[in-house]
Amino acid sequence: MVGAVQYGALAACIVLFVPMVMAGWHLSRNKMLFFSGALFITLAVGVHLTPYFPAISNFVSSVKSSSIVVSENRDxxxxxxxxxxxxxxxxxxxxxxxxxxxxxxxxxxxxxxxxxxxxxxxxxxxxxxxxxxxxxxxxxxxxxxxxxxxxxxxxxxxxxxxxxxxxxxxxxxxxxxxxxxxxxxxxxxxxxxxxxxxxxxxxxxxxxxxxxxxxxxxxxxxxxxxxxxxxxxxxxxxxxxxxxxxxxxxxxxxxxxxxxxxxxxxxxxxxxxxxxxxxxxxxxxxxxxxxxxxxxxxxxxxxxxxxxxxxxxxxxxxxxxxxxxxxxxxxxxxxxxxxxxxxxxxxxxxxxxxxxxxxxxxxxx
CATH class of the missing domain: 3.40.50.1110 (SGNH hydrolase)
Structure with a gap:
């Protein structure tokens, strides 16, 4: 659950701040809207497809399991x-x-x-x-x-x-x-x-x-x-x-x-x-x-x-x-x-x- 929240927060930051940076390069509003929409869709698809890619899934699982191991070691x-x-x-x-x-x-x-x-x-x-x-x-x-x-x-x-x-x-x-x-x-x-x-x-x-x-x-x-x-x-x-x-x-x-x-x-x-x-x-x-x-x-x-x-x-x-x-x-x-x-x-x-x-x-x- 914590991992999902963190990934969601990261995605939100990317969607919010990357277009703002690009706006500093004087891109048109239409180009910014197009880029933001494409970026959001890409991130959403990536999150849903992550379970089907073993390497990515294993990495996410390892992050979660490491905190569990620490807890078990303490116990x-x-x-x-x-x-x-x-x-x-x-x-x-x-x-x-x-x-x-x-x-x-x-x-x-x-x-x-x-x-x-x-x-x-x-x-x-x-x-x-x-x-x-x-x-x-x-x-x-x-x-x-x-x-x-x-x-x-x-x-x-x-x-x-x-x-x-x-x-x-x-x-x-x-x-x-x-x-x-x-x-x-x-x-x-x-x-x-x-x-x-x-x-x-x-x-x-x-x-x-x-x-x-x-x-x-x-x-x-x-x-x-x-x-x-x-x-x-x-x-x-x-x-x-x-x-x-x-x-x-x-x-x-x-x-x-x-x-x-x-x-x-x-x-x-x-x-x-x-x-x-x-x-x-x-x-x-x-x-x-x-x-x-x-x-x-x-x-x-x-x-x-x-x-x-x-x-x-x-x-x-x-x-x-x-x-x-x-x-x-x-x-x-x-x-x-x-x-x-x-x-x-x-x-x-x-x-x-x-x-x-x-x-x-x-x-x-």
Missing amino acids: SCISLLHNIVYDVKKPSLEDLENMRDDVDGSWAWARSDPVAACGFQKLGRSDSSDLLNGSWVVVAGDSQARLVVVSLLSLVLRSEEMDSVKVDLFKRHSDYQIVVDEIGMKLDFVWAPYMTNLTDLMMEFKQSKNFPDVLVMGAGLWHMLHVTNSSDYSVSLRLLRNSVVSMLPVSPEFGTDGPVTGSVSIRSPHMFWLGMPVLINSMLISEEKREKMKDAMRNAYDTELYGSKLLRRSGGPLLLLDIQLLSQKCGQQCTVDGMHYVGLVYEAAVHIMLNALLIESHQKL
């Missing part, structure tokens, strides 16, 4: 973002309690050919700042979301600035806000441990008609512990999904792979769902957690999430930051309480998010 790279590997040693209890992000270890993307072809990269402070320059970022959720905020801010702030940030950010059950003046980035952390908190936040965005550029959110651990009902969680997920779609500047219809062709979106925020981590039951610090947060219950909550159509993979609006997969790959040596993991896990999640932003904004990696 393929998005699906490979979580292909990472770790090299870590188990942290001490002091490391985790102090939220240290310099625990002995590292992570990297796998060295397979498909992953290498995508050109994923860890962004340094300068590149991260350029990408997030002037952005409003909102991260909403529980303690997992706080750890994501720590990793994100560690990329754009200096180490001495991070010391004071951690003191304020980890005040129990509280919101946090910071403006990084150097790059004009505003970041809001919203304490939202339940799905209803997230739904209320979406309604606030809709009512104010003020939407963040990047939205990261996730909840489930508190619901699992204090409500312990996957069916109720399912209802909450669907309500949240509806509120997310309704808050978009123009709500698109979603297909199995995201917005359907022809849907319109005006400055829609980049939205991510922060998944729950692997829960190592034997390491959970209370009897209540060990009793209520068993593998069977954790799997039931995952089933409801994947069936809610909240995630992009099931036709929803949010791209999953798969903390379950990232924490599983890091393993038991990456946690001392069975729930909160070392900074490497959340650092990997942040870099996955940033690379997804680069891909979806059509910027070169």
Whole structure:
């Protein structure tokens, strides 16, 4: 369709401007009218006969298919973002309690050919700042979301600035806000441990008609512990999904792979769902957690999430930051309480998010 419009515009320009140029050569009006009519007829016949000439048709098809290939490559790279590997040693209890992000270890993307072809990269402070320059970022959720905020801010702030940030950010059950003046980035952390908190936040965005550029959110651990009902969680997920779609500047219809062709979106925020981590039951610090947060219950909550159509993979609006997969790959040596993991896990999640932003904004990696 785009190709037809472009060819039509080109033909119209030729028909309009060529005679005007010839008029500058002082041709008579009759000659100009004759030439214009002949030119128009020639172009019209050429457009209709194009399908019968393989060389021309192949060229037109190649132009169209090239844009499709680019789109497919982006989708393929998005699906490979979580292909990472770790090299870590188990942290001490002091490391985790102090939220240290310099625990002995590292992570990297796998060295397979498909992953290498995508050109994923860890962004340094300068590149991260350029990408997030002037952005409003909102991260909403529980303690997992706080750890994501720590990793994100560690990329754009200096180490001495991070010391004071951690003191304020980890005040129990509280919101946090910071403006990084150097790059004009505003970041809001919203304490939202339940799905209803997230739904209320979406309604606030809709009512104010003020939407963040990047939205990261996730909840489930508190619901699992204090409500312990996957069916109720399912209802909450669907309500949240509806509120997310309704808050978009123009709500698109979603297909199995995201917005359907022809849907319109005006400055829609980049939205991510922060998944729950692997829960190592034997390491959970209370009897209540060990009793209520068993593998069977954790799997039931995952089933409801994947069936809610909240995630992009099931036709929803949010791209999953798969903390379950990232924490599983890091393993038991990456946690001392069975729930909160070392900074490497959340650092990997942040870099996955940033690379997804680069891909979806059509910027070169």
